[in-house]
Amino acid sequence: MKKVLLSEKIDDAGINLLKKNNFDVQVAPNTDADSMKAAIKDAYAVIMRSSKLPADVIAAGKELKIISRNGTGINNVDVDAATKQHVLVAKVNGANAFSVAEYVMTTMLSLSRRITKSDTALRAHKSELSGTSLPGFSTDYDLNGHELRGKTLAILGLGKIGQQLVTLAEAFGMNVIGYDPYIKDSPVKLYDQLTDIYPLADFLSVNMPLTPETKNMITTKELSLMKPTAYIINSARGGIINEADLADALNHDRLAGAAIDSFNPEPPAPDNPLFDSKNTILTSHIAGTTKEANAALGIGAAQAIIDFSNGKLPQFPVNPDVFDN
The missing domain is CATH 3.40.50.720 (NAD(P)-binding Rossmann-like Domain)
Structure with a gap:
């Protein structure tokens, strides 16, 4: 055998x-x-x-x-x-294209609707809740998030995962744009330059392979082009986004939040700066492993x-x- x-x-x-x-x-x-x-x-x-x-x-x-x-x-x-x-x-x-696309939608919803922040606040202040108004509590602790509808999702990489993500995001009423120099037919508007797409994104989803061209592709320079209200999701590979630069942007409110499923190296070291970054969802490479x-x-x-x-x-x-x- x-x-x-x-x-x-x-x-x-x-x-x-x-x-x-x-x-x-x-x-x-x-x-x-x-x-x-x-x-x-x-x-x-x-x-x-x-x-x-x-x-x-x-x-x-x-x-x-x-x-x-x-x-x-x-x-x-x-x-x-x-x-x-x-x-x-x-x-x-x-x-696993659907699973990864679903992960991106899940984390976008969680970040935008401030699910984790709300859970943490509710548990931390449980002894103070008696007789209070929960809507008022949510207002006091800034827990009221935003809809995805009408927001712009920029997808970097329009392969099978990216195209599946287009379908899901458009079902939520999102405006979807993309970047992918290797495809000719795209279901959404493509931009030729990454520097043109970063400022437009309310959400940026990285769905590209790790190659010499994409390694360290997103650093402080690129993050500085994004809106301070924007979110970034990496369900692709660690190494595409500079983790120290991302953590710095999050901790100084130059980005609203992030969801990271892959790290460089993997598993992440205990001193990985993303462990201490603000409004960051960290997951253990689960995007494509339903x-x-x-x-x-x-x-x-x-x-x-x-x-x-x-x-x-x-x-x-x-x-x-x-x-x-």
């Missing part, structure tokens, strides 16, 4: 699909380099989640033929090293290996030239 190594456990739906197709599925004992080197030696395929797969680990996979990414981003896999070793890299596109999305991702990652084993190019190859060799 061909061995499929999982760097971390994937959804049972993907594991069961592999077993049904007669693969030996094993989970690595740990994601550190030494553990992965030992476990990958006799693996035909490996499925990666968010941990890193560097060149030296790939080189240890003497039987390795395919790396399947349990997700869309591939910044954690050394694709160049895999290509040199004639190992195909595949990914799963769109399986139970429904996890099942779809696991099935997609497994299917790529099954297809490859049957001599078929997977649906979303990253280095397809390897397949021809």
Whole structure:
């Protein structure tokens, strides 16, 4: 039986699909380099989640033929090293698009309606509530938020996630604009320059991959172009927004709030400045990991290996030239 190594456990739906197709599925004992080197030696395929797969680990996979990414981003896999070793890299596109878009809407609503602030205030002043008017309490503690309707959402990256987000945001009556230099047909008005889009946004949603071009793309300079009443949501990758600069902008009221689901590095260090930034929702990389999305991702990652084993190019190859060799 061909061995499929999982760097971390994937959804049972993907594991069961592999077993049904007669693969030996094993989970690595740990994601550190030494553990992965030992476990990958006799693996035909490996499925990666968010941990890193560097060149030296790939080189240890003497039987390795395919790396399947349990997700869309591939910044954690050394694709160049895999290509040199004639190992195909595949990914799963769109399986968690709705989940990520839903996360953005959820955090925009929470920030705009001041849900967390209201919860905190109510708990902190519970002994003072008797005989008071809750609407009056809300006014006194500045808990009355805003509707999303009529606000402008700027989406950076109009791929599957971004386009799904357009649909949801427009259903709330939002004005949606976007930036994406790689697409021709867009459901919303696109801007050619990021400097033109920042000042227009009431909400800015980052839905781009982490690349050399997008790394540290949003710093103090870019944040200073935004309205002080604006909110920023990053459900993509840590490293696109400079975290220290973002925290500084939030703590000095140059931004109204933020929701951050990915960090640089990940997991975030204890001294990450976002832990102490004002009006910030921090989540543990959950945007695209609903139970429904996890099942779809696991099935997609497994299917790529099954297809490859049957001599078929997977649906979303990253280095397809390897397949021809």
